[in-house]
Amino acid sequence: MPYIRIWIHLIWATKQREKIITRSLKPKLLAHMRENAKRQKIYIDFLNCTADHIHITVSVGGMQSVSRIVRLLKGESSHWVNENNLSKLKFEWQDDYIALSVSESQIDRVREYIRKQEEHHRRKNFDEEYREFLEKFGFIK
Numbered sequence: 001m002p003y004i005r006i007w008i009h010l011i012w013a014t015k016q017r018e019k020i021i022t023r024s025l026k027p028k029l030l031a032h033m034r035e036n037a038k039r040q041k042i043y044i045d046f047l048n049c050t051a052d053h054i055h056i057t058v059s060v061g062g063m064q065s066v067s068r069i070v071r072l073l074k075g076e077s078s079h080w081v082n083e084n085n086l087s088k089l090k091f092e093w094q095d096d097y098i099a100l101s102v103s104e105s106q107i108d109r110v111r112e113y114i115r116k117q118e119e120h121h122r123r124k125n126f127d128e129e130y131r132e133f134l135e136k137f138g139f140i141k
Contacts, residue, residue: 006060007102015092019051046111050132066099
């Protein structure tokens with residue numbers, strides 16, 4: 001049996017970065033995403049969201065791909081929100097996302113960063129954060 005631990009930090013926003021994840025929707029959405037992930041054999045380590053985006057750490061298994069994990073999490077969760085009429089507007093995630101590898105030595109730091117999202121975004125909006133991630137990890141200059 002192979003032993004695999006590949007940590008990935010995933011980040012994506014709601015469509016057009018609409019502030020559509022309300023305080024009442026947030027706990028339901030996060031709990032549902034965990035339940036769905038478990039059914040799909042996706043190991044979600046940690047997740048948190050604000051009104052317009054989500055951060056998730058996952059451990060990728062040997063037979064999984066990042067794109068499939070993201071597709072399953074995004075597609076099923078938006079379908080579930082809409083099917084259950086949990087949002088006044090149509091709930092959609094943006095098409096793009098960021099997926100970053102995380103070393104074992106840094107996973108606690110990333111978890112803490114995700115845990116403090118609401119506090120963090122009192123100082124910096126998501127557009128600024130997203131651009132910083134793209135620049136810091138060499139996606140754009």
